[in-house]
Amino acid sequence: xASADVVKAFRALRVHRADLETRRIVDLFAEDPQRFxxxxxxxxxxxxxxxxxxxxxxxxxxxxxxxxxxxxxGRRAALLGGEPVNATEHRPALHMALRNLxxxxxxxxxxxxxxxxxxxxxxxxxxxxxxxxxxxRSASGAPFTDIVNFGIGGSDLGPAMAARAxxxxxxxxxxxxxxxxxxxxxLGDTLKRLPLETTLFIVCSKSFTTIETMTNARSARGLVAAxxxxxxxxxxxxxxxxxxxxxxxxxxxxxxxxxxxxxVGGRYSVWSSIGLSLCIGIGAEKFExxxxxxxxxxxxxxxxxxxxxxxxxxxxxxxxxxxxxGYATHAVIPYDQRMLRFPAYLQxxxxxxxxxxxxxxxxxxxxxxAPVVFGExxxxxxxxxxxxxxxxxxxxxxxxxxxxxxxxxxxEHHRILFANCLAQSQALMQGRSREExxxxxxxRGSSAAQIExxxxxxxxxxxxxxxxxxxxxxxxxxxxxxxxxxEHKVFVQGVIWDIDSFDQWGVELGKELATxxxxxxxxxxxxxxxxxxSTAGLIAAARKHR
Ligand code: F6P
Numbered sequence: 439x440a441s442a443d444v445v446k447a448f449r450a451l452r453v454h455r456a457d458l459e460t461r462r463i464v465d466l467f468a469e470d471p472q473r474f475x476x477x478x479x480x481x482x483x484x485x486x487x488x489x490x491x492x493x494x495x496x497x498x499x500x501x502x503x504x505x506x507x508x509x510x511x512g513r514r515a516a517l518l519g520g521e522p523v524n525a526t527e528h529r530p531a532l533h534m535a536l537r538n539l540x541x542x543x544x545x546x547x548x549x550x551x552x553x554x555x556x557x558x559x560x561x562x563x564x565x566x567x568x569x570x571x572x573x574x575r576s577a578s579g580a581p582f583t584d585i586v587n588f589g590i591g592g593s594d595l596g597p598a599m600a601a602r603a604x605x606x607x608x609x610x611x612x613x614x615x616x617x618x619x620x621x622x623x624x625l626g627d628t629l630k631r632l633p634l635e636t637t638l639f640i641v642c643s644k645s646f647t648t649i650e651t652m653t654n655a656r657s658a659r660g661l662v663a664a665x666x667x668x669x670x671x672x673x674x675x676x677x678x679x680x681x682x683x684x685x686x687x688x689x690x691x692x693x694x695x696x697x698x699x700x701x702v703g704g705r706y707s708v709w710s711s712i713g714l715s716l717c718i719g720i721g722a723e724k725f726e727x728x729x730x731x732x733x734x735x736x737x738x739x740x741x742x743x744x745x746x747x748x749x750x751x752x753x754x755x756x757x758x759x760x761x762x763x764g765y766a767t768h769a770v771i772p773y774d775q776r777m778l779r780f781p782a783y784l785q786x787x788x789x790x791x792x793x794x795x796x797x798x799x800x801x802x803x804x805x806x807x808a809p810v811v812f813g814e815x816x817x818x819x820x821x822x823x824x825x826x827x828x829x830x831x832x833x834x835x836x837x838x839x840x841x842x843x844x845x846x847x848x849x850e851h852h853r854i855l856f857a858n859c860l861a862q863s864q865a866l867m868q869g870r871s872r873e874e875x876x877x878x879x880x881x882r883g884s885s886a887a888q889i890e891x892x893x894x895x896x897x898x899x900x901x902x903x904x905x906x907x908x909x910x911x912x913x914x915x916x917x918x919x920x921x922x923x924x925e926h927k928v929f930v931q932g933v934i935w936d937i938d939s940f941d942q943w944g945v946e947l948g949k950e951l952a953t954x955x956x957x958x959x960x961x962x963x964x965x966x967x968x969x970x971x972s973t974a975g976l977i978a979a980a981r982k983h984r
Contacts, residue, residue, distance in 0.1 A: 439797070440804050440936060443507035448805065451500050451762045458492050462901045463867045466494060479748050482734055483910040484919055486748045490867045491755055491835075491903040492763075501754035502744045504934060510750065513933040518740055520546040520701075524940035525798050530701045531940045533925070536709035537732035537918070546701050554699075562696045562711045563722035565676070569638060570609055570718050577670035578635035586615045586628065587715040588658070589642030590650045593678075594618040595786050596708025596921075597642075597716045599779035600728070603917050606776075606845045608719040616715075620650040625657055634665055634674075641677040642712050644704050646684040649949070655688070678711040703940050705786045706925060724914045731918020739926045749926030755905065756927065757934055759835045761805045767832060770813035773840040773859035774912060780839070781813030784924055791928045791939040798938050807935050813837075817858045828865060828898055836904040838863055839920070843911040859906070869900015 440448075467473050467489070477489035493501075505511075517523050520530040535544040535551050536559075543550040568574040572581030587597055598616035601608065608614060615628050639662070641655040655675075662670050676694035677685045680702075685695050696711035708716070709732055717725040735749070744750050759765040768788075770781045792808035814822065816838070827834050840859040844852035875896045879889045909916045932939030955973070958964050962981050966974040 439799070439801060441507065444504065444934070444936075445804075447500065447504035447507040448761065451497075451504065451758065454496060454500055455762050458494070458497070461492075463490055463492060463903070464900070479746055479751070481738060481748055482919065483913070483916050484748075484923075485906075485908040486751070487906040487908065488751060488755060490863055491758075491905070492901070493755070493758065497758065498745060498751075498754075501758060502750075504757070505744050505750060505754060505930065508934045508936070510744070510930055510933050514740065514929075517929060518736070520544060520548075520551075522547060523938075524701075524703070525938050526941045526943070527700075529940070531703055531706065531929075532699075532701045533703065533706035533709055534732070534736045536698075536702065537729035537736065537922075539726060539730055539733055546699075551699070551701075558697055558711060562714055563717060563725065565694070565696070566714060566717040566725070567722050570612065570721055575673075576636045576638065577666055577673035580636050581611070582636050582638045583611065584613045584615060584632050584637040585640065585715050585718055586617055586632070586637055586658070587640050587642055588617055588651050588654045589640075589712070590618040590648060591786060591790075592704030592707050593642040593644060593648075593651065593712055595705075595779065595783045597713055599777075599783040600708060600713070600716050600917060600921075601719055602779055603774075603776045603912055604716070604720050604724070604728075604914055607721075607724050607914060609721070612719055614715055614719050617654050618650065620653050622657070625654050629658070629661070634662060635670075637674060638718075639675045640715055641675065641685075641688070641690070642679070642714070644680050644698070644702075644707065644712075646677075646679040646681040646688075649952075659688075676714070678714055704942075705790055708921070720914060728914035728918040731915035731920075732922040733918075734915070735919050735922035735926065739922075749923050750930050752905070752923065752927040753930035753934070755835070755903075756809070756931055759833075759903065760807075760809050763833070764806075765833050765835060766806070766809050767834045768809040768811050769819075769827065769834050769836045770811060771816045771819055771836055771838050771859075771862075772813070773816040773838065773855050775815050776845070776912060777839060778815055780920075781811065783921075784813075785811050787924055788928055790942050790945070792932050792935065792937060793944065794935075794937040797936045799936075803935055803937060805935055807937060808931070816862065817855065820858065820862065824862070827902065833902055836863070836866065836902075837907065838904055839907045839909070841909055841912050845912050863904045863906055865898065865900075866902035866904055867900060869898035869902075870896065872897050 474489045478485060478487040517531060518534060520532050522528050522530055524531050530546045532544060532546050535555050538544055538552060541552045541556050544552055569582055576582050594616055601614045617624050617628050639658050643651045659671055662674055671689055672691050675690050677690045678696045679685055680698055680700055682695060682697055696714060698707060698710035702710050709729060713725065739747060739749050770784055772780050788808050788811045794807055795803055797803050838859050840856060872893060875893045876889055879892060928939055958966055958977055966977050
């Protein structure tokens with residue numbers, strides 16, 4: 439149950455909302471010429487601008503009161519101190535140890551994990567470098583040309599998103615592929631384009647039991663054994679998991695196996711050996727720059743006062759809109775084509791972590807939890823769902839992300855991209871009044887009747903909030919910083935909502951039912967009795983068409 443202080447802090451925020459109901463963001467700018475300076479934080483190469491929000495200094499003070507009432511600082515110390523913050527699985531969540539480059543001791547339930555973290559990273563990086571330089575070769579004797587990562591969820595989204603984001607840093611002689619879906623089209627379409635002899639397959643699965651990953655890995659293994667011979671499996675396969683015994687049964691040699699630990703959640707695992715494909719692609723040096731970005735944010739998160747702490751501010755703004763204003767969605771729009779998969783990555787991070795209705799102690803939550811997160815790169819989204827962002831009946835707070843310098847792109851294209859990003863946050867905030875629309879239509883020569891008919895459709899209410907993350911360039915370090923910002927944001931929100939952000943029981947039921955239904959789908963002789971009539975009817979229809 440939420441403490442009396444948390445209840446009181448939420449109540450104070452709800453009362454304060456009334457002060458802002460009639461004030462527009464543009465008025466807040468007019469009242470305070472220093473608003474941009476006061477409502478933005480520069481963090482190394484990232485500038486976090488949160489001035490285009492429905493917040494004043496009082497709002498921030500009250501939100502920080504809420505954070506203090508929820509003991510965010512105490513829970514942050516527990517997280518960083520390796521206490522079992524994942525209560526239902528009785529584990530720490532110590533992904534910060536994976537990016538602790540200095541190796542200073544970090545404790546998981548009192549035990550320093552850094553010696554094993556450093557040893558495993560050294561082993562993984564040495565292998566990655568050897569593959570990259572051709573010192574380790576494929577079964578054919580030729581250097582590897584293609585890397586296929588088999589994994590799903592956290593064992594796919596992190597490396598797949600990062601490999602795409604950091605494409606300019608990936609060695610030109612290597613192509614990275616990511617196969618996640620159990621739909622054979624994913625594997626089939628990928629393999630069609632590959633030289634099997636010079637392809638390295640990485641089987642990535644924390645549990646090494648996930649049906650999608652194991653099915654894809656087994657199919658590829660069968661193909662390699664059939665086409666190149668059984669001995670080629672040892673040369674062209676490697677694995678990443680916490681379940682080392684299960685890998686041995688798959689037939690992968692121990693020097694090709696890279697471990698991590700149960701205190702690394704799947705959606706926090708890109709920093710571990712799960713990042714092997716990325717490390718092969720961009721090289722160990724740049725991979726460490728990526729880790730350094732994560733470490734930069736860990737330091738900032740641990741040390742900055744709540745009022746200037748970027749992940750805390752991100753979390754509090756999210757709470758303000760979700761719980762006090764009732765906004766149920768959140769859009770993430772990178773004006774950066776290479777960040778194409780970033781919204782999908784954040785969907786897992788935010789929605790698998792905080793999509794919960796039960797508090798840590800097992801009772802119902804008292805406040806709404808994670809919003810629905812969605813997004814697409816700009817400018818593409820502008821020509822698809824931005825209509826709703828500007829004029830829809832739902833208010834959607836937006837995160838815009840944009841680089842100042844394009845990585846390898848034409849500067850003229852980038853100027854247009856950049857201007858569009860700024861224009862969208864400006865349009866959301868300013869809107870367009872009825873008077874402005876009438877003046878516009880009059881200037882265009884519209885008649886009074888035409889103005890009367892069209893004007894309501896051309897009005898933009900405005901006053902719609904957004905943050906902008908402006909980064910110098912999408913480097914490995916900046917990407918690491920961005921990911922870690924969102925990770926800690928999610929943690930802080932989980933603390934305030936009093937939920938376990940590190941478990942994911944909600945994915946279990948579907949997995950269990952699928953196991954049973956797979957038998958019914960595979961064997962037409964099995965009776966579907968006892969099933970609901972929809973599921974039975976769908977199976978019957980499928981059987982008829984097979
Ligand atoms: O189904 C959810 C999930 O457990 C995620 O949390 C995880 O990232 C993904 O499946 C993959 O799990 P594994 O790495 O064990 O294959």
